[in-house]
Amino acid sequence: MHDAPTQAAEPSLAAGSEGKEPLSAGLKQRHLTMLGLGGVIGAGLFVGSGAGIAVAGPGIVLSYLIAGALAMLVMRMLGEMSAAMPASGAFSVHAERALGRWAGFSVGWLYWFLLVVVLAVEATGAAQIANGWVPAVPQWGWVLIFMIVFTLANLASVKNFGEFEFWFATLKVTAIVLFLVLSLLAVFGVLPDTEPVGLANLTGQGGLLPHGWGGVISGVLAVVFAFGGLEVVTIAAAESDDPARAVGRAVRSAVWRILFFYVGSMLVIVTLLPWSSMEPGKSPYVAVLDSIGVPGAGQIMNVVVFVALLSALNANLYGSSRMIFSLAERGEAPRALLKVSGGGSSRSGEAESRGGVPRRAVLASVAFGFVSVLLNLKWPDSVFLYMLNAVGAVLLFVWGLIAVSQLRLRPRLEREAPGKLTLRMWAFPYLTWAALLAMGGVLVLMLTDEAARPQLLWSAGATGLVLLVAGARELRERRARR
Numbered sequence: 001m002h003d004a005p006t007q008a009a010e011p012s013l014a015a016g017s018e019g020k021e022p023l024s025a026g027l028k029q030r031h032l033t034m035l036g037l038g039g040v041i042g043a044g045l046f047v048g049s050g051a052g053i054a055v056a057g058p059g060i061v062l063s064y065l066i067a068g069a070l071a072m073l074v075m076r077m078l079g080e081m082s083a084a085m086p087a088s089g090a091f092s093v094h095a096e097r098a099l100g101r102w103a104g105f106s107v108g109w110l111y112w113f114l115l116v117v118v119l120a121v122e123a124t125g126a127a128q129i130a131n132g133w134v135p136a137v138p139q140w141g142w143v144l145i146f147m148i149v150f151t152l153a154n155l156a157s158v159k160n161f162g163e164f165e166f167w168f169a170t171l172k173v174t175a176i177v178l179f180l181v182l183s184l185l186a187v188f189g190v191l192p193d194t195e196p197v198g199l200a201n202l203t204g205q206g207g208l209l210p211h212g213w214g215g216v217i218s219g220v221l222a223v224v225f226a227f228g229g230l231e232v233v234t235i236a237a238a239e240s241d242d243p244a245r246a247v248g249r250a251v252r253s254a255v256w257r258i259l260f261f262y263v264g265s266m267l268v269i270v271t272l273l274p275w276s277s278m279e280p281g282k283s284p285y286v287a288v289l290d291s292i293g294v295p296g297a298g299q300i301m302n303v304v305v306f307v308a309l310l311s312a313l314n315a316n317l318y319g320s321s322r323m324i325f326s327l328a329e330r331g332e333a334p335r336a337l338l339k340v341s342g343g344g345s346s347r348s349g350e351a352e353s354r355g356g357v358p359r360r361a362v363l364a365s366v367a368f369g370f371v372s373v374l375l376n377l378k379w380p381d382s383v384f385l386y387m388l389n390a391v392g393a394v395l396l397f398v399w400g401l402i403a404v405s406q407l408r409l410r411p412r413l414e415r416e417a418p419g420k421l422t423l424r425m426w427a428f429p430y431l432t433w434a435a436l437l438a439m440g441g442v443l444v445l446m447l448t449d450e451a452a453r454p455q456l457l458w459s460a461g462a463t464g465l466v467l468l469v470a471g472a473r474e475l476r477e478r479r480a481r482r
Contacts, residue, residue: 023088023158023325023340023356027240029249031162034169035315036233036254040071041172042308043125044226045262046301049269051280056219057210058202058270061263063219066438068259071227073435074399077406077425079251082234084413084420086243089326090234091402096330098408099401102470105332107401108323109466111231114391114398115320116365119313120372120384123147126309129302143373150314151366154321155341155359158239161318168311175304176261179285183268186292194292201274210275221445221452226262228395229312230254232319239322248423317366325361337361390462392455393446396439397463403436 053060078091087093089108096104127142137145153160182191189196202208209215233254237247269284273291278284283305289297327333340356375384410428413421425432446452 023239023322023358025239025241026157026159027162027236027246029240029246031166032233032237032240032246032250033253034166034173035162035236036230036250037169037173037257040227040229040254040258041169041176041261042226042229042312043122043305044223045265046285046305046308047281047283048226049223049266050278050282050284052219052222053266053270053275053278053284054280055211055222056215057206057208057275059209059211059213059216060219060223060270060275061266062209062216063223064262064266065259066216067220067224067227068262070224070399070435070438070442071230072255072259073426073431074402075230075251075255076423077432077435078231078234078402079247079423080421080425081402081406081409082237082251083244083248083423084417085409086238086247087326088235088238088322089330090238090323091231091398091405092323092326093330094405094409095401098405100474101330101332102467102474103401103405104330105327105470105473106463106466107398108327108332110394110463111398112320112323112327112365113462114394115316115323116369117372117387117391119316119320119369120376121388122309122313122316123369123373124376126306126313129306129309132302140377143377146310146313147366147370147373150310150317151362153314154317154362154366155357157357158318161314162236164314165311165318168307168314171307172304172311173261176265179289180261180264180268182292182294183272183288186288187268187271191292197272199271201271205274205276217445218449221442221449224442225392225395227258229315230258231398232315235319235322244420244422251423317362317369320365320369321358321362324364325358328361337364386458389455389458391459392452393443393459394463396442397459400436400439403432403439407432 049060052063056063078094081094082090085094085097089104092104092108092111095107123143123146124139126146127139130142131137131139150164153164185191186194187197211218233250234247237243237250240246265285269288272288273284277287283301285304286297286301289300294300324333324337328335328337337358337360339360340358372384372387375387379385406425407429410421410425443456446456
């Protein structure tokens with residue numbers, strides 16, 4: 001266990017503060033680039049966007065612009081810190097350096113809990129699709145198959161994770177590019193049996209903002225959480241040959257392209273089809289493909305959503321294992337989780353083994369994830385619903401701590417190690433404060449929204465519990481030092 005950083009003696013950021021990761025450096029730039037691009041493209045976009053269109057109409061384009069801009073700012077902050085101080089714990093490590101052990105402990109455990117609970121949703125969703133294709137295999141059987149396959153992939157080597165995510169992301173990105181191309185051809189009447197649609201669907205049925213700006217804001221609430229998952233690229237960067245350069249390039253390339261994919265998709269959807277025809281829970285992508293005569297559109301999108309769910313499952317298993325490993329490295333989780341493949345273990349500042357995989361951390365994460373899956377299958381409307389609500393707003397709390405950490409660390413980096421600031425947050429500190437205010441606004445919206453309020457309250461309760469444990473640990477350690 002390492003000594004806790006205190007306000008009286010903050011660790012220097014000038015040299016060696018990031019240490020050397022005891023994990024494998026098996027991820028290449030192409031892995032990180034595609035992880036950044038594909039990690040956030042999931043079922044929330046392909047299916048969940050229908051709910052946003054239903055409440056915002058064509059204004060959903062503005063909703064995605066606002067939510068995407070917030071995600072871009074958060075990623076820029078995180079990219080700045082990760083390029084300067086790469087670590088497998090990413091923002092948990094940054095929070096500890098900026099605010100103290102309580103912050104690193106809290107954000108690390110909250111994020112781990114978020115990933116292993118969401119992992120259950122993804123595994124169950126993928127199993128439902130697979131069960132529809134092969135009914136002979138029960139839903140629980142498909143879940144078991146997925147969990148075994150991805151556990152083995154993550155236990156073998158980090159390169160396996162990178163290859164899985166590279167091809168998953170490639171398929172998702174290709175699907176969106178093809179969708180955009182076909183949709184644009186349909187908009188201009190180039191496809192067979194189509195005519196130019198003009199602006200009728202944008203200006204009719206209430207115009208661009210049929211529910212006013214209130215609808216746009218409600219749309220933001222419906223879509224902002226779809227941008228969760230971008231954070232994993234900064235965790236993964238620590239296992240590349242050149243973490244500082246790799247994370248900078250991945251963040252730069254990902255945020256703009258993702259915003260293009262999201263906003264571009266929404267724009268062609270509401271241009272081609274009347275927004276009032278969208279139904280929550282049904283994919284607007286399928287509706288568009290059906291309208292332009294693509295045969296088997298529903299099954300095509302089922303395949304894409306299936307891949308997106310498996311991709312998210314794989315990424316969440318990876319991210320959760322690295323986060324709990326980092327917590328163990330800093331004495332915030334059981335030290336038994338420090339065991340890496342090859343017979344070694346990590347200690348603060350040294351490692352007995354290089355190039356390893358944190359197998360115990362992987363198994364701990366998948367074990368809790370599998371328990372979550374069982375709860376989802378057995379009690380989806382009671383026990384698991386409470387767990388899901390408990391992580392509903394955790395992403396915003398994590399983003400908030402990222403912003404606060406960046407506010408604290410940026411001046412220290414400029415003072416102690418300006419050469420490490422290879423990727424800088426735009427218009428610091430003004431855009432950081434603007435992002436914090438926007439996050440606060442989303443939380444207020446959740447509090448006033450009847451459907452979102454339970455998620456906020458349960459998430460606040462879970463966050464409060466973790467903070468209470470962190471505070472109790474700090475108090476106990478201070479007493480022990482006296």
